Amino acid sequence: MPYALTVDPLRLALAAGTGxxxxxxxxxxxxxxxxxxxxxxxxxxASRTLVAYASQSGLAAELAQQLARAKGTTAQPLDSIDxxxxxxxxQAWFLVATTGDGxxxxxxxxxxxxxxxxxxxxxxxxxxxxxxxDRHYPAFCGFGRAVDDWxxxxxxxxxxxxxxxxxxxxxxxxxxxxxxDLRTDPEPEGLWRLIERETLSPATETAPVCxxxxxxxGPAPRWRPGAIADVTLTAPDGSPQxxxxxxxxxxxxxxxxxxxxxxxxxxxxxxLASGWLSTGLALNGQLRMTLRDNPGVAPLPAEVPKLLLATxxxxxxxxxxxxxxxxxxxxxxxxxxxGERHAALPLLTELTASPRPGLRxxxxxxxxxxxxxxxxxxxxxxEALRRFVAAGAAVLACGGQGPGAAALAALExxxxxxxxxxxxxxxxxxxxxx
Ligand SMILES: Cc1cc2nc3c(=O)[nH]c(=O)nc-3n(C[C@H](O)[C@H](O)[C@H](O)COP(=O)(O)O)c2cc1C
Numbered sequence: 001m002p003y004a005l006t007v008d009p010l011r012l013a014l015a016a017g018t019g020x021x022x023x024x025x026x027x028x029x030x031x032x033x034x035x036x037x038x039x040x041x042x043x044x045x046a047s048r049t050l051v052a053y054a055s056q057s058g059l060a061a062e063l064a065q066q067l068a069r070a071k072g073t074t075a076q077p078l079d080s081i082d083x084x085x086x087x088x089x090x091q092a093w094f095l096v097a098t099t100g101d102g103x104x105x106x107x108x109x110x111x112x113x114x115x116x117x118x119x120x121x122x123x124x125x126x127x128x129x130x131x132x133x134d135r136h137y138p139a140f141c142g143f144g145r146a147v148d149d150w151x152x153x154x155x156x157x158x159x160x161x162x163x164x165x166x167x168x169x170x171x172x173x174x175x176x177x178x179x180x181d182l183r184t185d186p187e188p189e190g191l192w193r194l195i196e197r198e199t200l201s202p203a204t205e206t207a208p209v210c211x212x213x214x215x216x217x218g219p220a221p222r223w224r225p226g227a228i229a230d231v232t233l234t235a236p237d238g239s240p241q242x243x244x245x246x247x248x249x250x251x252x253x254x255x256x257x258x259x260x261x262x263x264x265x266x267x268x269x270x271x272l273a274s275g276w277l278s279t280g281l282a283l284n285g286q287l288r289m290t291l292r293d294n295p296g297v298a299p300l301p302a303e304v305p306k307l308l309l310a311t312x313x314x315x316x317x318x319x320x321x322x323x324x325x326x327x328x329x330x331x332x333x334x335x336x337x338x339g340e341r342h343a344a345l346p347l348l349t350e351l352t353a354s355p356r357p358g359l360r361x362x363x364x365x366x367x368x369x370x371x372x373x374x375x376x377x378x379x380x381x382x383e384a385l386r387r388f389v390a391a392g393a394a395v396l397a398c399g400g401q402g403p404g405a406a407a408l409a410a411l412e413x414x415x416x417x418x419x420x421x422x423x424x425x426x427x428x429x430x431x432x433x434x
Pocket of ligand 1 (some may be wrong): 054055056057058059060061097098099100102103105132133134135137138139140141142167168397401432433434
């Protein structure tokens, strides 16, 4: 049953102050990095070898850092680069992911806008480009291809044809490593042991949510809320595959908690990874997994009020943020809204069991009694949502792309047209959709 805990009005008022001043800092450009044209044509890129990336959920950023280390330079986000200044660069490596529907990641939007408007002469530039995407999307590698096309239109010369990566496929990444002369042994992938597994959904659920707890065999790595776990597995044809999941637990626990939905196709066949992780892998069995940071949803300070909006297993993406936030005494108010299907996940009952000031939790169920789909439920809370966001709350939305987009559209209806674009520009809207 959806249940609302109350927000302490005093805290809310205090947080409104801190939240607004935080938002003010963002607007003043003190927190968000800014790109502006360089004076006197000075290049924005000092080094003769450039490693630049556009990344939404961190894979391109991580690969860029790996390459930059090998090339003795530092990786830069595309948005920090003045396109015209690429004329002063000898050799460049671009690692470019696509998000949305063939769009640039949030941290490359400015660059995307700039290249749409300009064609500087880049005849002296030689480059290699890795486009990261997923063949399930119609605009496969859409933004990577757009950047590649633009570079060639500007006269830059590719050192080798663009390399495209489908869902982080190890074989595609091996081609990139060979082409860039990257002598990887990248960091050896960690071995982990499955120490707990439970099904969280009721027995009636056809695609139940499963919770896994994994312990490292070696020393535990550190990670920040929002981190992503890349699990390596082998397909029936022997090819290595990789699947990514949000880490729900905090690094302090030393264990990685994952939530995943055990899916079946129309013929009843279990999904490769979800089937193996939900039932195939035995308790105490081992798997290979590496953790990476997800800069698109970097944690915000506990003084910032937070609206955490999750659908289904997107709960994992917000849980670590929620736990980190609640761990700070005197934290700003936080409001978690989680849309599930038939029943609230028991995982949240520990939080709803004992009301605490500054925490509100709502758990609308799309197939509950009565059914409450998140996009229908949010407008019922329009006034409270408006007040919460007006008081400085940052919004973090996690979940599948379809349900996530529908939830955001409903939120925008509540907050007013253009509100989400403004929040995003101010760094107060972060999304982690999959
Ligand atoms: C919400 C969302 C939308 C995506 N849209 C596309 C797309 O339109 N085309 C594509 O090729 N890949 C798409 N992808 C897949 C990503 O490009 C791919 O997972 C990539 O490895 C992500 O790299 P990153 O972690 O550096 O952001 C999408 C992924 C997500 C989560």
